[in-house]
Amino acid sequence: MSVTVFNPRIDDAAVANTIASTPTVTALNEASSAQSPVNKAATKKVFVTTQGCQMNVYDSGKMLDVLGDSHGMEVTHDIDEADVLLMNTCSIREKAQEKVFSELGRWRKLKEKRPDLVIGVGGCVASQEGDNIQKRAPYVDMVFGPQTLHRLPELYDQSNEQREIAPKNRIGTIDVSFPSIEKFDFLPEPRVEGYKAFVSIMEGCSKYCSFCVVPYTRGEELSRPLDDVLAEIDSLAEQGVREINLLGQNVNGYRGEKDDGSICRFAELLHYVSHVDGVERIRYTTSHPLEFTDDIIDAYAQLPELVSHLHLPVQSGSNAILAAMKRNHTIDVYINQINKLKAIRPDIHLSSDFIIGFPGETEQDFQDTLNLAKELNFDHSYSFIYSKRPGTPAAELPDDVSFKTKKERLAEFQKVIIDSTLAKTHEMVGTTTRVLVEQVANRHPDYLIGTADNTRTVMFPYDVDKMDELLGKIVSVRVTDFVSPHMVKGELIEMLA
Numbered sequence: 001m002s003v004t005v006f007n008p009r010i011d012d013a014a015v016a017n018t019i020a021s022t023p024t025v026t027a028l029n030e031a032s033s034a035q036s037p038v039n040k041a042a043t044k045k046v047f048v049t050t051q052g053c054q055m056n057v058y059d060s061g062k063m064l065d066v067l068g069d070s071h072g073m074e075v076t077h078d079i080d081e082a083d084v085l086l087m088n089t090c091s092i093r094e095k096a097q098e099k100v101f102s103e104l105g106r107w108r109k110l111k112e113k114r115p116d117l118v119i120g121v122g123g124c125v126a127s128q129e130g131d132n133i134q135k136r137a138p139y140v141d142m143v144f145g146p147q148t149l150h151r152l153p154e155l156y157d158q159s160n161e162q163r164e165i166a167p168k169n170r171i172g173t174i175d176v177s178f179p180s181i182e183k184f185d186f187l188p189e190p191r192v193e194g195y196k197a198f199v200s201i202m203e204g205c206s207k208y209c210s211f212c213v214v215p216y217t218r219g220e221e222l223s224r225p226l227d228d229v230l231a232e233i234d235s236l237a238e239q240g241v242r243e244i245n246l247l248g249q250n251v252n253g254y255r256g257e258k259d260d261g262s263i264c265r266f267a268e269l270l271h272y273v274s275h276v277d278g279v280e281r282i283r284y285t286t287s288h289p290l291e292f293t294d295d296i297i298d299a300y301a302q303l304p305e306l307v308s309h310l311h312l313p314v315q316s317g318s319n320a321i322l323a324a325m326k327r328n329h330t331i332d333v334y335i336n337q338i339n340k341l342k343a344i345r346p347d348i349h350l351s352s353d354f355i356i357g358f359p360g361e362t363e364q365d366f367q368d369t370l371n372l373a374k375e376l377n378f379d380h381s382y383s384f385i386y387s388k389r390p391g392t393p394a395a396e397l398p399d400d401v402s403f404k405t406k407k408e409r410l411a412e413f414q415k416v417i418i419d420s421t422l423a424k425t426h427e428m429v430g431t432t433t434r435v436l437v438e439q440v441a442n443r444h445p446d447y448l449i450g451t452a453d454n455t456r457t458v459m460f461p462y463d464v465d466k467m468d469e470l471l472g473k474i475v476s477v478r479v480t481d482f483v484s485p486h487m488v489k490g491e492l493i494e495m496l497a
């Protein structure tokens with residue numbers, strides 16, 4: 001069995017929004033479950049909740065994959081019928097730990113009614129808290145980090161053994177170590193339904209921005225070897241995937257080892273991926289300006305597969321705040337990179353991440369951020385009020401911007417971004433756009449829907465006889481109507497690939 005998670009949201013790991021929901025999962029393949037050696041009557045069901053960034057959504061899919069592969073477990077969206085509950089946590093948001101323990105309190109009640117229920121906590125809070133989780137919540141059976149999720153089957157077996165041997169004195173099973181990048185060697189072959197897939201190419205981050213917990217919870221940057229990445233993409237493309245989204249906390253810092261021991265950098269990887277048969281579109285998330293090198297910008301001139309959309313987090317428009325954040329670049333560097341890219345791809349759509357109200361942010365610093373947003377005219381962006389993350393250097397800084405001021409600044413900033421998003425969507429009317437056709441619209445079966453380069457959903461009427469020909473293809477659509485800030489309607493012009 002294999003499960004793959006799809007979620008089109010692009011987020012910076014640093015300021016990722018809490019999704020806090022069960023990830024979308026593919027239905028089980030009847031054929032594969034029929035062949036499973038596992039007795040159907042004994043099949044266990046697993047329920048997962050996911051908080052945080054795209055990496056966590058990807059990891060949740062892999063947790064389901066490993067338990068499906070090793071124990072024949074099926075995915076359920078109904079917590080009441082689950083035998084195993086997994087919580088994939090995120091420590092980016094404020095009071096993350098408390099939110100985890102309060103959710104665990106609810107799960108405890110379920111376990112009181114069903115003592116056989118197995119509860120696991122993974123992700124960044126698990127990594128930070130370690131055995132503290134089981135001290136505070138002794139009914140938790142398994143604690144694992146982002147780098148040890150592949151050991152879930154082992155942890156699950158150990159936890160069941162403990163339950164049999166000493167049901168009253170269980171200590172649970174914990175593994176929050178950082179065992180290099182071995183996790184990928186133990187994950188089942190990727191399988192998909194649909195035309196888009198995420199491929200994790202590196203783990204962790206070594207940038208140590210002063211506000212961010214990722215280097216402490218996911219460890220330092222480690223890249224997967226080039227051949228492993230390409231083998232996974234090959235396999236996905238053979239199964240019909242047309243769009244690959246390369247994933248990593250600091251994805252453009254990729255430095256994967258080649259067969260001959262030399263190092264493949266991110267721009268070179270983009271070239272390799274573009275040559276995989278069947279891959280028509282490439283995206284990546286999330287990038288750091290320090291690693292957005294000229295060879296990556298040049299790739300936009302050379303590779304039509306690279307979408308005309310770039311998510312490049314900047315966090316602030318003030319050099320003083322960037323220095324306090326330890327971002328190690330200036331606004332001029334960022335603007336220069338964007339201008340170079342625009343010279344190559346005038347139609348590039350930009351998005352970014354911003355933290356509003358960082359310690360020491362003056363009114364002038366905030367105005368600089370607003371001005372940057374207006375100058376670069378971002379297509380859309382994610383923006384959040386700063387709040388302390390325990391254990392980070394910024395947590396030691398005096399948080400001298402009042403919450404009221406932070407809220408007012410955020411509202412003002414978001415208005416600029418929302419206006420820009422709306423204007424950009426309206427501007428699409430009358431233009432043609434490239435769309436990956438994905439499915440028949442649920443509520444409007446006379447329409448097919450797909451995604452444009454700039455992540456807008458595009459719907460267009462189609463000839464039913466041509467449906468199979470169109471699904472999974474890149475087509476050109478002339479946009480005729482604005483539907484919503486993230487959706488437009490149009491008419492099919494031609495099939496492109």
Ligand code: SF4
Pocket residue numbers: 013014015205206207208209212213214215249250288
């Ligand atoms: S680049 Fe900075 S914000 Fe992004 S994950 Fe690394 S440390 Fe966190």
